[in-house]
Amino acid sequence: MSDKEIVIIGAGMHRFGRFPDETYGEIGRHAVREALKDAGIGWSSIEAAYCSTMYLPATAGARIMRPLGATGIPICDVEAACASGGVAMKQAIQGLKAGEYETALVLGVEKMPRGFMDPLMLYERWQVEMGMSTNPSYWAMRARRHMHEFGTTDLHIAKVAHKSHRNSVNNPYAMYRKEFSLEEIQNSQLVCDPIRLLEICAPNEGAAAVILATREKAKKLASRKPVTVAACTHTLTLYSADFRVPLDSVSATKTNPGPTERTSALAYEKAGIGPKDINLFEVQDTDAFCEIEIYEQLGLCPEGDAGKLIDEGITEIDGRYPVNVSGGLVCKGEPVGASHLGQVVELVWQLRHEAEKRQVPNAQVGLAHVLGAGGNCAVTILKA
Numbered sequence: 001m002s003d004k005e006i007v008i009i010g011a012g013m014h015r016f017g018r019f020p021d022e023t024y025g026e027i028g029r030h031a032v033r034e035a036l037k038d039a040g041i042g043w044s045s046i047e048a049a050y051c052s053t054m055y056l057p058a059t060a061g062a063r064i065m066r067p068l069g070a071t072g073i074p075i076c077d078v079e080a081a082c083a084s085g086g087v088a089m090k091q092a093i094q095g096l097k098a099g100e101y102e103t104a105l106v107l108g109v110e111k112m113p114r115g116f117m118d119p120l121m122l123y124e125r126w127q128v129e130m131g132m133s134t135n136p137s138y139w140a141m142r143a144r145r146h147m148h149e150f151g152t153t154d155l156h157i158a159k160v161a162h163k164s165h166r167n168s169v170n171n172p173y174a175m176y177r178k179e180f181s182l183e184e185i186q187n188s189q190l191v192c193d194p195i196r197l198l199e200i201c202a203p204n205e206g207a208a209a210v211i212l213a214t215r216e217k218a219k220k221l222a223s224r225k226p227v228t229v230a231a232c233t234h235t236l237t238l239y240s241a242d243f244r245v246p247l248d249s250v251s252a253t254k255t256n257p258g259p260t261e262r263t264s265a266l267a268y269e270k271a272g273i274g275p276k277d278i279n280l281f282e283v284q285d286t287d288a289f290c291e292i293e294i295y296e297q298l299g300l301c302p303e304g305d306a307g308k309l310i311d312e313g314i315t316e317i318d319g320r321y322p323v324n325v326s327g328g329l330v331c332k333g334e335p336v337g338a339s340h341l342g343q344v345v346e347l348v349w350q351l352r353h354e355a356e357k358r359q360v361p362n363a364q365v366g367l368a369h370v371l372g373a374g375g376n377c378a379v380t381i382l383k384a
Contacts, residue, residue, distance in 0.1 A: 002097040005215040007226035008382070009103075010039025011348040016206035016332045017175040019111075024056055024205075028064035028109035031207035031338075035105065039211045040223040043068045046211070047101040049075045050092050052084035052108040053337035054121070064109065081122075082284065082370045083234060084108065085208075085340030086378020090232045092212050102217035108342065109207035110335030117203055117336075122373045136192035136200065136287065143194055143289040150304035152292065154194050158185045159310045160288040161199040161330055167317060168327025170357040173342070175204055175333040199288035204333035208341035210348065227348050230271035230365070230381040235263045237375025259377035260297035260369065267379040268299075273365065275299040278381070280350055280360045281321060282343035283369040285328040294369065295323070322360045325350070336372070343368035344380055351384040 012034025014027045028051070036043060051061025061075040078088040085108040092104040116134060123133040146152045162182050168174040180188075180198055188198040218226045237259035268274050275298055283298070285291040295306040300314075300321050309315050315323040326332060326346045329339060347366035349355045368380045 002099065004097050006093050006096050006212055006229045007215055007218045008210050008229060008344075008348055009213050009218050009222040009226045010035040010041070010211035011345040012036070012038055012209050013173050013342060013345050014207040015173045016204055016335055016338070016342065019205050024060065024109055024111040025064045025067070027111065027205060028107055028207045029068060031109065031209040032065060032068065032105065032107055035209040035211050039221065041211070041221055044071060045221065046071075046073060046103055046105045048073055048092065048095055048104040050078055050088040050104065050106045051075065052078045052088035052106070052341065053110055054079050054081060054084055055110055055112050055336065060109070061107065064107065079337075080234070080372070080376045080378075081374055082334070082336055082339060082372025083376035083378040084337045085344070086232065086370055086380060087234050087376075089210070089212070089340070089344070089380060090234050090378070093229065093232055096212060096214055103211065103213045103221070105209060105211050106341065107207065107209040108338035108340060110337040111205045112203040112335060114203070134192070136195055139287045139290060140192040140195050142293065146289070146293065147194070150307070152307050154186065155182070156292060156307045156310050157194060157199055157288045158182050160285075160291050161185050163316060164285065164288070164324055164328045164330045165198070167325050167358060168331030171327050171332070174327045174331045175202065176327070176331045195287045195289065199330065201286050201329035201332075201334045204335050206333070206335040206338050206342065208338050208345045210341060210344055224352075227351050228383045230273070230383045231267040232378070232380045233263050233266040233270060234376070234378045235259060235266065237377070238262070258297060259375045260294060260371055263377040263379045264298050264369065267367070267381050271381045271383075273381070275321075278365045278367050279322070279363045280325060280347070280366045281323045281369065282326060282328070282346055282366070283323060284371045285324060285330050286334065288330060291323065291328065298367070298369065317358065317360060325355075325358045325360055340368060340370040340378055340380070343370070344382070347382045351382055
């Protein structure tokens with residue numbers, strides 16, 4: 001594979017939330033137009049497009065983007081659960097590095113029904129019929145195991161949610177933009193012990209898009225300094241390390257490497273840096289405990305020490321490792337196909353120092369992380 005440097009020259013979003021008066025096509029085209037406007041180029045400059053989604057119909061990408069102009073470019077749909085956006089980005093990067101194209105657009109878009117995700121999309125029918133198909137139950141079991149082994153508390157989980165809700169107030173693209181007290185979070189409705197309503201994300205709607213180009217092409221097109229894609233990695237877990245049934249859990253030993261450890265290690269190696277070199281993180285937080293676990297799996301602290309990071313304010317916006325300054329999925333919601341691209345767009349704005357009141361001072365390197373069904377994990381590292 002070529003060692004061509006790939007950069008982001010444009011980024012755009014449609015706010016995450018619920019939009020009954022907008023079709024998925026309108027939501028997606030909004031993000032695409034914003035990215036094109038940001039790059040200062042027209043649709044005719046795009047040579048290939050990729051669309052990440054999980055719930056939309058076949059050929060959703062073409063249905064969304066052809067109305068922008070039937071230019072005859074390839075438009076490919078990609079699905080890999082919560083990692084869909086990362087996989088779509090990786091495929092676009094591979095096309096650029098191979099010399100097939102010099103520019104490519106990656107769109108993540110979703111319009112999801114309310115409530116828990118359709119279990120038959122994620123589990124075998126027998127698992128559904130035996131009551132083993134509710135995601136929060138597995139998240140809760142992971143939380144309880146961590147609490148048992150390392151002394152993590154309900155307060156630690158609430159503190160993460162408190163941080164996210166406080167950060168979201170300054171993010172106009174988030175679904176929920178209200179700050180809650182620790183007491184309000186701890187007294188919110190119990191979803192699955194120990195996870196509460198204000199500590200969990202909601203499936204919703206939204207879109208995000210980035211325009212990628214080779215460094216050489218960017219010099220001809222970009223009206224501003226582009227952001228470098230230092231790494232974009234995707235793997236499947238070797239074995240499931242969570243509390244799933246044997247079908248998905250061949251090994252559950254303490255030394256079993258999970259998907260986040262494997263994928264982030266590849267990303268760090270590719271980018272030639274480690275976690276200490278990164279200025280901010282946007283990570284998977286389908287529930288607030290998940291964010292706690294990701295601290296350890298990304299190497300921000302040793303296993304079992306995540307509670308210390310929270311208590312010492314290390315992951316606050318002004319801390320050593322700012323995490324989910326956007327409000328994370330807990331506050332933005334999770335339109336699955338758009339979630340990773342939403343993280344990437346946030347990093348682009350941060351590295352350009354365009355994030356206004358949620359700006360991380362002196363941000364130069366950012367990491368985006370998603371983890372979903374089937375052990376799909378994607379990690380993207382960007383540099384200013």
